[in-house]
Amino acid sequence: MTESSEKLKSLSSQEKCPYDRCNGSGLEFTEVNGRQAAIECECREEKLLSKKLEFATIIDEFQGTVISDYKADSNHYEKEKSIMRAKMCKKSAQSYVSRFEEMKRKKKGLYFYSKTPGSGKTMIISAIGNELVQEYKATVKFATAGDLLNAIRSTYGNSDINTHELIDAARKVEVLILDDMGQQSIKSDTNDHLFDILNHRINRDTVTIFSSNCKIEDLPYNFRIRDRITKMAIPIEAPNESVRKNLAQQENDELLRDLLVSKG
Ligand SMILES: Nc1ncnc2c1ncn2[C@@H]1O[C@H](COP(=O)(O)OP(=O)(O)O)[C@@H](O)[C@H]1O
Ligand SMILES: [Mg+2]
Ligand SMILES: [Zn+2]
Known part of the structure; x- marks a missing residue:
């Protein structure tokens, strides 16, 4: 792990106030009519919402991964076309992060897709999420589309977590990263919940970043959802x-060379 990713890891696990007003306590102390008073910091509601999506974190493998870790070279991709596409992914990820405020105003996210597993989709969307936390103290939640829908289902009849509250949190979180769109089994409520969440997000200053193994128009959701995604993300x-x-093959090739020259 690089030094910057170590720093990032400690930063993102820290409870902090994105407005630098309450030291993360949720309460701000000010003087009201000559007396000390505690008022609720703006970050408090965000924290409460965020808590409802506690399960939605970047997977361990990509904790601390940054965009520069994503390589677009011939050590990682064999085909010229793949290197070109990887370069496009990397460049758009970098520009997206540096123009995040503008993208948020425009309510535009990104939609990375390719049918081949292991090609770096989860890696690039995780790296974007990590950098948005690092550079903007953004509130970022990460889940596969399937896990989010299952989490919502698990609240049915559960008195601790209210279904509406969880959906509301997914509607409002500043940055929602949905991995593996279209790969979960489609149940009767899938279209309703997804539409509800995405349709609300489209009308707020929030962004959604997706990965999928298929084009938006081929997603196995109803057309209203595909329409919303087309509007809210650049494919x-x-x-x-x-x-x-490729990496596993290189590792094995090297080991084999090693075995062939070793004595004993
Ligand atoms: N561009 C890349 N640079 C470096 N490592 C990569 C890259 N793309 C993928 N990998 C490696 O390959 C593995 C699979 O990538 P992943 O993002 O999980 O693929 P996908 O989500 O497309 O199935 C990861 O563990 C990652 O370490
Ligand atoms: Mg993946
Ligand atoms: Zn605060």
């Missing part, structure tokens, strides 16, 4: 080549 085609496979 970017990711490489159709598995870096995971």
Whole structure:
């Protein structure tokens, strides 16, 4: 892990106030009519919402991953076309992060897609999420579309977490990253919940970043959802080549060379 990713890890796990007003306590102390008074900091409601989506964090493998960790070279991709696409993914991710405020005003997210697993889709969307936390102290939640829908289902008849509250949190969170869109089994409530969440997000200064193994128009949701996603995210085609496979092959080739020259 690089120094900057170490720093990032400690930063993102810290409870902090995004407005630098309450030291993360949720209460701000000020003078009202000559007396000390505690008032609720703006970050308090956000924190409460965020707590409802506690399960939605970047997976361990990509905690601390930044965009510069995502490589677009011939050590990772064999095909020229894949390298070109990886470069596009990387460049758009970098520009997106540096123009985040503008993208938020325009309510635009990104939609990375390619049918090949292991090609870096989860990696690039995680890196974007990490950098938005690092550079803007953004509130970022990350889940696969399937996990989010299952979490909502698990609140049915559960008195601790209210279904509406969880959906509301997903509607309002500043940055929602939905991995593996369209890969979960479609149940009767899938379209309703997804539409509800995305339709609310489209009308707020929030952004949604997606990954999927298919184009938006081929997503197995109803057309109203595909319409919303088309409106709220710029599609970017990711490489159709598995870096995971390429790296494993290189590792094995090296070991084999090693075994062949070793004595004993
Ligand atoms: N561009 C890349 N640079 C470096 N490592 C990569 C890249 N793309 C993928 N990997 C590696 O390959 C593995 C699979 O990537 P992942 O993002 O999970 O693929 P996908 O989500 O497309 O299935 C990851 O563990 C990551 O370490
Ligand atoms: Mg993935
Ligand atoms: Zn605060």
